[in-house]
Amino acid sequence: MVAVPFHRDVVVVGASAGGVESLRGLARALPEDFPAAVLVAMHLAPGSSSALPQILGRAGPLPATHAVHGGPVTKGMIHVAPPDRHLLLGDGTLVLSRGPTESGHRPAVNATFRSAAIHAGPAAVGVVLSGALDDGSAGLAALVERGGVAMVQDPAEALYPGMPRNALARTSTEHVYPVDVLGTVLDKLVRTPGEPGPVPPPSPALLLEDRIARDGVRMDAVTPGESNPPSGYSCPDCGGALLELGEPPDQYRCRIGHAWSTEALLRTHDLEFERALGTALRSLDEKAALARRMQRDAKLHGTTGLTGRYENTARECLEAAETLRRFLLAQYPETGSAS
Structure with missing residues (x-):
């Protein structure tokens, strides 16, 4: 032929x-x-x-x-x-x-x-x-x-x-x-005409991933097994357990099919960590501001016993916030002020 x-x-x-x-x-x-x-x-x-x-x-x-x-x-x-x-x-x-x-x-x-x-x-x-x-x-x-x-x-x-x-x-x-x-x-x-040659059939893994992309989100798109062991990581999209794909693993999927590359998963967790630190920083700043207000109110009403307590709370929160702010700026200098 x-x-x-x-x-x-x-x-x-x-x-x-x-x-x-x-x-x-x-x-x-x-x-x-x-x-x-x-x-x-x-x-x-x-x-x-x-x-x-x-x-x-x-x-x-x-x-x-x-x-x-x-x-x-x-x-x-x-x-x-x-x-x-x-x-x-x-x-x-x-x-x-x-x-x-x-x-x-x-x-x-x-x-x-x-x-x-x-x-x-x-x-x-x-x-x-x-x-x-x-x-x-x-x-x-x-x-x-x-x-x-x-x-x-x-x-x-x-x-x-x-x-x-x-x-x-x-x-x-x-x-x-x-x-x-x-x-x-x-x-x-x-x-330019291509020269025909032997082409391997699609691998089972390739066919599976293509089927997942076509079928939509459904349970048990990928199931745990020797070829798909649990990774110990959670899916940022749905919170489900991610399974390892490939050898060595360079792709992860949860049981309903959300896929993550190693690099994308790392970046997503990095963003989640940054957001969590930002939330913690805002909480500390707001707690310090509230403690200062309560300190002023206690002083105004002559409840001196509470004044020192609120002052200590405000100082501790501000010190913790400053430590966290320095860490954020060192790790994520592009964010500027994290407050």
């Missing part, structure tokens, strides 16, 4: 912080006759409205629109994930899902990339643009394992280099460019 060359006709793009400018540059660099469909997953707040399709449609010649559930995967079109929906690839159709958040995000880049790895395989190109942390790195690795091609914005150009750097730490690729060059190379890549 003669192997038939194929064309890469699905491009999945992931972005987060700083991603609008990167996406505009990519849209500007793609020609009007671009022969592939473009699926864009960018982190958006759940209740927000998104003007990203209009922005990308004005930036370049390709039409851009919010993806529609069950709609066709159209070549020469930019399909943008709407807020609070994962954008997934089906068998020739687009799928929108309210599956569990991943590292706190829906849409999540990993979910889009995994679906392209399963349903497009060698015909897919994954592109990671500006963003913080590491969403997209696991999905890009899965796409490459299935024969797809990885492209990454040059971290030196990205406004937020975290996502590009983490993608490159996990997946080696020669296609690392500034956005305008990336778009030009991408156009050449999808026009």
Whole structure:
């Protein structure tokens, strides 16, 4: 049997912080006759409205629109994930899902990339643009394992280099460019026939994660076992126990499916710790202020026995607050005043 060359006709793009400018540059660099469909997953707040399709449609010649559930995967079109929906690839159709958040995000880049790895395989190109942390790195690795091609914005150009750097730490690729060059190379890549070769079937773990993204939140999406031992950590989304995934573990999921990368989990707990310290600091400041007021009232009413007690309480609270404030400023200098 003669192997038939194929064309890469699905491009999945992931972005987060700083991603609008990167996406505009990519849209500007793609020609009007671009022969592939473009699926864009960018982190958006759940209740927000998104003007990203209009922005990308004005930036370049390709039409851009919010993806529609069950709609066709159209070549020469930019399909943008709407807020609070994962954008997934089906068998020739687009799928929108309210599956569990991943590292706190829906849409999540990993979910889009995994679906392209399963349903497009060698015909897919994954592109990671500006963003913080590491969403997209696991999905890009899965796409490459299935024969797809990885492209990454040059971290030196990205406004937020975290996502590009983490993608490159996990997946080696020669296609690392500034956005305008990336778009030009991408156009050449999808026009060049690919040489067919052996492609491994999707792994059970990849199929499971894709199914979780499609099915929505439900109990026992992942169950404890030898391959998924309890991590000892709790899910920031629902408070449930997180199970370890991978060897060594670099991904965690709770039993209803919320997913967290190690880096995202660390950052989330860091934010929770910072908020808790901020709450404690405000409580100490308010307790000191209240004790001072009670001290003045006691003095005014001649209850001198209480005056010293309230004065000691105020002094202890202020001393503790000052210690906590110095710690906060040393650990989180970007927060400025924590009061």
